[in-house]
Amino acid sequence: MQRVRVSSYQAPVHKLGDSQMTLSPKFRLAATQSSLLDPSIELELSFRGEPLIPGLPDDVALQCLLRVPVDKHATCKAVCKRWYSLFGSKEHFFTRRKELGFHDQWLFVFAHHKCTGKIEWKVLDLTQFSWHTIPAMPCKDKVCPQGFRCTAIPHQGVLFVCGGVASDVDCPLNLVLKYEVCRNRWTVMSKMITARSFFASGIIDGLVYVAGGNSTDMFELNSSEVLDPNKGTWRSVANMGTNMASYDAAVLNGKLLVTEGWFWPFYVVPRGQVYDPATDNWENMATGLREGWTGSSVVIYGHLFVVTEHERTKVKVYDSETDSWCTVEGPPLPEQICKPFCVHCCDNRIYVVGRHLHLAVGHISSLCSRGSSRKSCRFSVQWQVVDAPETLFDLTPSSAQVLFA
Template sequence: MQRVRVSSHQSPVHKLGDNQMRLSPKFRLQMTPPHPCPLDSILTLELGPLIPGLPDDIALTCLLRLPLDFHSTCRAVCRRWRHLLARKEYFFTQRRALGFSSPFLFTFAFHRCNGRIQWQVMDLAHFSWHTIPAMPCRDRVCPHGFGCVAIPQEASLLVCGGIVSDMDCPLHLVLKFEVCRNRWTVMTRMHTPRSFFAGGVIDGMVYVAGGFSTDQYELDSAEVFDPAKGTWHPVSRMLTNMSSYDSAVLGGKLYVTEGWVWPFLSSPRGQVYDPMTDTWESMTAGMREGWTGLSVILDGHLFVISEHEGMRVKVYDTESDSWGTIEGCSVPERIRKPFSVNAIGWTIYVVGRGLHVAIGFVQRERSIVSVGNRMKSTFSIRWREIDVPLTFCDLTPSSTQVLFG
């Protein structure tokens, strides 16, 4: 295990929950084309080249690689640089147009004393922290009640549902954050208000299921959101009413589990939705019984950071319907519950209290012959810790997503 100490710059935190906050027109659904590129001959004649001695197209590819930490300083170089770097919407739009992208870790967190919620974003290429605009929400809400999913194709986040603090009043709110535009948009509401529900993205479509309704009544309804059309449609109801502890998309299906809850008086329930047939079925016993933590999908394999077995990482074997512990250390001790997880490629990101981050590098060791001449993969993991600003000590994560921008 390797520990890395990184000097981080923290931007002013935008807080959510202010009763004076109002939805402004800029948060409404807008279908406007992106701003045109100002790198034309007129602007070049008026303000000069981006970098003297270089064509503007080459200079642009250089400036679009600047880390966000340096933007405030570089804006003072000249008006051309300020025009490019002062607007995050334009900067990220140009990066995407030229095929540049780097991963960012978006963490939905709340202050453990006052309950105020906010998004903190870590640049995974440089390990620096940044903020995004506050979500347009007027009510004080319970952060765990939201459903948060990433839509990689659009480089956007979708935040759905939720519940008003100190009230059994679920929400059908739907908010969308676009990395390229650096802004939130109020989307079409869900048909059913819900909190603590399952969610996942299958073939670009966002599915939500179950959760709590008014007076903590469990739901069996499910619906799907089409990001391209901005519309919701109902799908088949679940086999039974249930809320969600965790969910995952594996093999084009949505897996939903209640998870083990103290004092473990009853076994958890689990269901699986197949969008191809619009049907639900019960989760297999082995998968359901061993799903004891939060999950990530790596190359078609289901991994779980177990909450009840020393924070070890387990992997599910479909053929035997069983779980096995992978080789390597447990999650570092500095990662305290509650935590949130996500992954890209073969890398797992775990964010604990105080927004301490542990990065787990998973490696497929080898394939061995097991009983019945069946090939079985084994895995190992090594961890790397990332230090964070001390000002995060009172923050607790609720959800973590990885997007490229």
């Protein structure tokens, strides 16, 4: 199996040097960069009295320009030297945004072309509702996008992509990649201890946990491990109670919930496991929880919600007191959101991305009355549809994550 060589526990993309790893020309960085991208040039131009926007103080003008959608940056670079300096480098642009406290939500969608199988990330600015692209991941060209597991630390603007499977040789990967919004670049992290695909993943207290999945010989795994992003090291944790690949996973009340998922037709009852990092112990998932988990999950208001795939795409919520699922009041998922789709959330909103990258935003409202138990609350949902441009109609989503930028 071809692998990525990492010279240290965290090596930037442009230091990749493995002769066995073939990267597309798009990953090669220019040997030289324009001096206009040097932040000191911008400072020098400001001292010369060249304003960012004539008639406005620079601090006010900067607040305006840092809100310009990314898909307009190429046009903005042509305005003047100072604008070129600001918009010419994504790292410089997002560093300035971070310094001034910008904290907007962006939806990162991992998608593949249904005809060619090519993978790429598309990003929707949830404030401007404009799409743009980030640099391609440094990985093999022929991969199965569904085999990867993506997870994120939203408020840090950090995205992790782990594992995967090389489709040309049907071999799981132990590749780990990190994307940082403020740097607009990928970094190759230390590889997982075990190569795996179709596994569970989740972030608890800033640590990345992975469990189960398919191994290099295509047998299901029971091993689990955790990554400390600050140290860049993986370590093993307790094995699962059974060998299983993961259909879906969620982090609820500080625990990692892993479900095998339903397979149509429903010949077998799905298995489920729950991991508690405080005790480093796995236990069987409650019967009602695993049997009713028939879709993609999100956690809102401390409750587990599922966008179902077998029940007319109605949202439902888990009631831990009765170990049962309740239908969320409101309309079903809009018809524009065709399967397969992927689901994520932020605050009280569910984001469901369907084929052609059409987006449905579900606004979840709590219907709890005063004095009622928090666990027995009722909820309702209202949907808003954001149609994607025709240029994205060839794409099918595999994963979605919300990051702040």
